[in-house]
Amino acid sequence: MAETQVAVVGGGVIGLSVAWKAALAGYRVTVIDPSPGRGASWVAGGMLAPVAEAWPGEEAGLALGEESLRRWPAFAEALAADGGDPGLSTEGTLVVAFDRADADQLAVLAEYLASVGRAVDTVTGRRLRSIEPGVSGARSALLVPGDLAVDNRRLLRSLQAAALRRGVRFLDVEATAVEPGLVRTGSGDVRCDVAVLAAGAYSARLRPGLGVRPLKGEILRLRVRRGSLGPPRHTVRGFVEGRPIYLVPREDGELVLGATQYEAGFDETVTARGVRELLEGAERIFPGIAEYELVEMAAGLRAGSVDTLPYLGPLADGLLAATGHHRNGLLMAPVTADAIVAWLDGEKPPAEVEAADPARDGGH
């Protein structure tokens, strides 16, 4: 039987961040995942946008997201030194509205953000055209300068490299159950002091009763072509026919379009409807992408939770949850990793994590 101090089940952005940070803190760590660095994190757009994605009634999520956002620059800097540059972009998010209903929604968002003390910048007409000339026909827009974005695939590679460098071991097998101090796999059990459940959408399969379900999302990756309009500078987010669409530019001329959201069980097929809706929506926001090359289409399964907040913290002695991040796994990776290391150390985690207590909805 294999032994380790900390067994992290799941090698997505959460599991890798936890493993790297725990190894930095001096723990012997093993990551258990048949294909680390893939999963939902691989399919993500890379928006780190708690403010642009906020909504009245979701104060706890906003606070947790903002706390993690504050930790992102130092997290990225430490990672760059240890494993490689994850491609953090600081251009901010532009949220655009096209019709009266969208504009009304944007006004609600702006008012709500002001009421909780977050300044956003309303942009219209000529100024909008000068900020993002490729965005066409928008009625109004909000500029959220503090939002970040990250190249999710570079991030995953950096985290894997940094974890390896810090002595994390990788066990490329599938876990079948997670118990306090024990992870069962198809090729034998792994005994540990603490097991960390970071298996995303698959978490409830490993720990039945946990309120995590798969939430399917599709993304497209496009590439600018010679002679076509360059990608937007900001992350651009908008609603088209009630569906949220975002465009996240990458440093290398790539543009990621996301993201559909379906309740479809453990189904990772890319559908005709999903691709059509993403392309239609993105063309409405940024017509120039019609001429872009469509490089890749992919689907992933987010770890949906009941109230969109993650499940973070002790499930039992020797068993910590770090899952259920809904649409926010990349954003919340730094605060999640710091909280898990605090629990391992027997210290108090960041205050904002309290709302993510796994016991809150009787979910375990």
Next chain:
Amino acid sequence: MAETQVAVVGGGVIGLSVAWKAALAGYRVTVIDPSPGRGASWVAGGMLAPVAEAWPGEEAGLALGEESLRRWPAFAEALAADGGDPGLSTEGTLVVAFDRADADQLAVLAEYLASVGRAVDTVTGRRLRSIEPGVSGARSALLVPGDLAVDNRRLLRSLQAAALRRGVRFLDVEATAVEPGLVRTGSGDVRCDVAVLAAGAYSARLRPGLGVRPLKGEILRLRVRRGSLGPPRHTVRGFVEGRPIYLVPREDGELVLGATQYEAGFDETVTARGVRELLEGAERIFPGIAEYELVEMAAGLRAGSVDTLPYLGPLADGLLAATGHHRNGLLMAPVTADAIVAWLDGEKPPAEVEAADPARDGGH
């Protein structure tokens, strides 16, 4: 210097058909292509539909297409015995119209076909719903029972296998020029009795002055999913916002959507606009595909000609053209191969081939 009797430049459906048939007729044949079995033929939908694609003023093309269609069943049977079943479907084509303009165009087509002696069957209402229940909201439709379809990828594999079996040699290099009795390549010249230029869109690069240009097309391959409506039985063809869209079902639950058509030079990138237009158009015709899995997107370059007719026949002593098939390479492969073998034998080719004389437009 390598030597052969017949050097076929190009290993798409035309080159492979010519090579196989020439080898069957007793010639020593070499196919020169860096990746035989790919190119535009690999990206095609597989419609063999001269009647459904006919239009007033294109009588010569209709006659040549119909002559080739008549040869298809025997061609497929011989191929099945020699290299494998190419997956010929005999269900026919259903051409559908959605608005008044489409319906008017369909009426013109029906009248034209009647005037040249081809019977087609007008279908409306309940009968249409019973023939293709998944086709929704069509105003009228034409059923063309004689049209065929083929699985283009199975066809290419079968042709390669049959050619190999008949002793055809494959030289996986790129030709740089084709002359009477000589093919120049990056790795040396190939001397031959007769060179056959079957290089599709690249033909004019090898033989400057020939009226062939690249005509870009994009296709999508979808797959039915459990719980979604089964694919149509017929090949279904329609116009959506003036653009032709076809859906070609395969035996194995796959559905091919085609095809965009652009003048874009030697550009084989799949564009956002192309994919969006195909999906929108196909969903309009057959709404059930929204739930299908989108398996593949691909672009290819057809060999466009000036008048949509191919260039078939002698360009000089020791040099035959078999190129410029426009949208009809798969359809016209049998008659093209038979005509080339007739010329090799010093015999008269099928009469319908006369209209495809390469000298007709001063193109060489």
